[in-house]
Amino acid sequence: MARKRLGVQTVRLESPPLIIGSGSVAGPMEAKGPLGHEYDQTYPDLMIGQKSFEKAERVMMQDACKLALKHARIAGNPPEVDYFLAGDLMNQITSSTFSALPLGVPFLGLYGACSTLGESLSVGAMLIDGGYADRVLCATGSHNKASERQYRYPTEYGGQRKPYAQWTVTGAGALVLAAEGSGPRITHLTTGKVIDMGISDPFDQGAAMAPAAIDTIATHLKDTERAVDYYDLIVTGDLARVGQKLAIQLAAEQNLTLGPQYKDCGVLVFDNKRQDVHAGGSGCGCSAIVTCGHLLKEMARGQIRKLLLVTTGALFSPTTFQQGENIPTIAHAVAIEV
Amino acid sequence: MVKVRQGTSAEQKQRDLYKRIVTKAEGKPPRLRNAAWAFFAGGIVCLIGQAITDFWAWFMDVSTQQAGDPTVATMIFIGALLTGLGVFDNIARRAGMGVGVPVTGFANSMVSSALEFKREGLVYGVGSRMFQLAGSIIVFGVVTAFVVGVVAAVADLFL
Numbered sequence: 001m002a003r004k005r006l007g008v009q010t011v012r013l014e015s016p017p018l019i020i021g022s023g024s025v026a027g028p029m030e031a032k033g034p035l036g037h038e039y040d041q042t043y044p045d046l047m048i049g050q051k052s053f054e055k056a057e058r059v060m061m062q063d064a065c066k067l068a069l070k071h072a073r074i075a076g077n078p079p080e081v082d083y084f085l086a087g088d089l090m091n092q093i094t095s096s097t098f099s100a101l102p103l104g105v106p107f108l109g110l111y112g113a114c115s116t117l118g119e120s121l122s123v124g125a126m127l128i129d130g131g132y133a134d135r136v137l138c139a140t141g142s143h144n145k146a147s148e149r150q151y152r153y154p155t156e157y158g159g160q161r162k163p164y165a166q167w168t169v170t171g172a173g174a175l176v177l178a179a180e181g182s183g184p185r186i187t188h189l190t191t192g193k194v195i196d197m198g199i200s201d202p203f204d205q206g207a208a209m210a211p212a213a214i215d216t217i218a219t220h221l222k223d224t225e226r227a228v229d230y231y232d233l234i235v236t237g238d239l240a241r242v243g244q245k246l247a248i249q250l251a252a253e254q255n256l257t258l259g260p261q262y263k264d265c266g267v268l269v270f271d272n273k274r275q276d277v278h279a280g281g282s283g284c285g286c287s288a289i290v291t292c293g294h295l296l297k298e299m300a301r302g303q304i305r306k307l308l309l310v311t312t313g314a315l316f317s318p319t320t321f322q323q324g325e326n327i328p329t330i331a332h333a334v335a336i337e338v
Numbered sequence: 339m340v341k342v343r344q345g346t347s348a349e350q351k352q353r354d355l356y357k358r359i360v361t362k363a364e365g366k367p368p369r370l371r372n373a374a375w376a377f378f379a380g381g382i383v384c385l386i387g388q389a390i391t392d393f394w395a396w397f398m399d400v401s402t403q404q405a406g407d408p409t410v411a412t413m414i415f416i417g418a419l420l421t422g423l424g425v426f427d428n429i430a431r432r433a434g435m436g437v438g439v440p441v442t443g444f445a446n447s448m449v450s451s452a453l454e455f456k457r458e459g460l461v462y463g464v465g466s467r468m469f470q471l472a473g474s475i476i477v478f479g480v481v482t483a484f485v486v487g488v489v490a491a492v493a494d495l496f497l
Contacts, residue, residue: 051457052457149454153450153471154450154451154453154454154455154470154471155427155450155454156421156422156424156426156427156446156449156450156453156454157427157446157447157450157451157454157471158421158426158427158429158430158431158437158438158443158446158450159427159430159431159434159438160372160430160431160434161431162367163364163365163367163368164364164365197352197353197356198353198354198356198357199356199357199360204360204364207360207363207364211356242360242363242364245363246359246360246363249359249363276431
């Protein structure tokens with residue numbers, strides 16, 4: 001077995017890379033949410049001075065990258081990073097590719113739907129620990145309206161959303177990983193398998209993704225021989241209310257008790273009582289802004305010391321669900337420790 | 339033809355079990371509240387339509403039946419205007435099929451598509467995507483009208 005592997009799906013990073021800087025930007029609705037004060041930058045409207053929602057999404061990712069680089073004290077044009085790893089929800093991940101253009105650094109595009117944050121951190125951490133890079137910039141984001149028009153209906157179309165539907169977060173997050181510096185460390189990675197539990201309703205992503213999240217969490221704990229309470233916080237990406245409830249149930253079936261130290265970014269990002277978001281938030285931006293804007297700051301403040309970030313993705317396209325196929329899902333776990 | 343493997347029966351059993359848990363966790367949509375909203379919103383739309391019909395019948399001095407066409411046009415105009423002003427989706431969020439089933443819903447499906455895709459240009463955007471949602475309504479409306487017409491014609495022959 002490879003030297004740095006642990007169990008069946010986990011990697012133990014020998015010299016754990018550090019998160020030396022992060023940036024988060026969020027849309028107007030997220031700014032009014034419970035974590036609104038935590039984001040580095042918020043925008044008063046959804047267009048962000050651009051001509052299209054897609055361009056707005058791109059600007060958000062670029063702004064998040066600039067903030068992350070600034071916080072990591074990385075200057076220069078092009079910035080002194082060895083790789084830019086990014087992904088988003090747009091067809092052919094154009095927000096990432098178009099953001100990579102002005103950055104002018106080697107780029108690897110990733111697609112993991114809403115699990116992209118965990119995926120980019122995993123690849124980035126392995127690049128650094130493997131000795132292939134000193135510094136890596138990871139980014140992801142999503143835009144509510146850009147996603148709506150691509151995955152669902154025109155934005156002005158009048159219809160009722162199902163009570164378990166989720167609201168795609170408008171926002172982006174970026175992180176700089178480095179071999180040296182200061183910040184929390186990425187110690188372990190558990191890469192998820194693609195899982196299909198038979199859910200085919202594209203509005204039911206929380207239910208589709210919950211089994212993948214629990215599979216990855218259970219595997220991570222087994223591989224690392226850790227217990228649930230090893231972590232101060234286990235946080236899933238965007239299961240939202242319905243998915244979180246299911247995740248707790250599924251975990252219980254595997255004799256894992258997910259108590260108050262288990263949270264979900266989709267639940268944290270919006271206030272369900274004040275904001276009409278149904279089950280909660282979703283999208284690449286959901287875990288990105290909660291992690292970069294809130295969780296990493298909580299770690300810096302000493303409130304969280306051991307975090308297991310489990311980003312979850314629904315890997316479908318409008319074509320696959322219109323052709324009646326199920327929604328395959330994935331979850332990637334990243335252990336971040338101070 | 340190659341038969342797609344549907345997974346083992348154990349897998350299927352697990353999926354069925356999961357689906358039951360999911361249905362329970364999701365809870366039921368507030369059907370009664372939705373129905374009440376749709377009923378009253380739809381009623382208001384019809385009331386407005388009736389007022390417009392009466393207006394055209396009086397204004398153009400035609401029968402109520404003849405006033406139907408300008409009424410439909412007016413309702414489509416109102417639906418389109420509200421969509422353009424960005425209000426329609428907020429109304430429909432509560433009113434649901436109360437504004438979706440009347441011709442206002444048809445107007446919204448066309449105008450929202452046209453608006454959405456104007457950035458892709460007049461030809462590839464507005465022109466070709468305008469009927470993305472309304473296309474089905476038109477196709478199945480015409481097919482249904484044709485079938486009903488044939489049935490009516492055949493019935494006429496024998497009755």
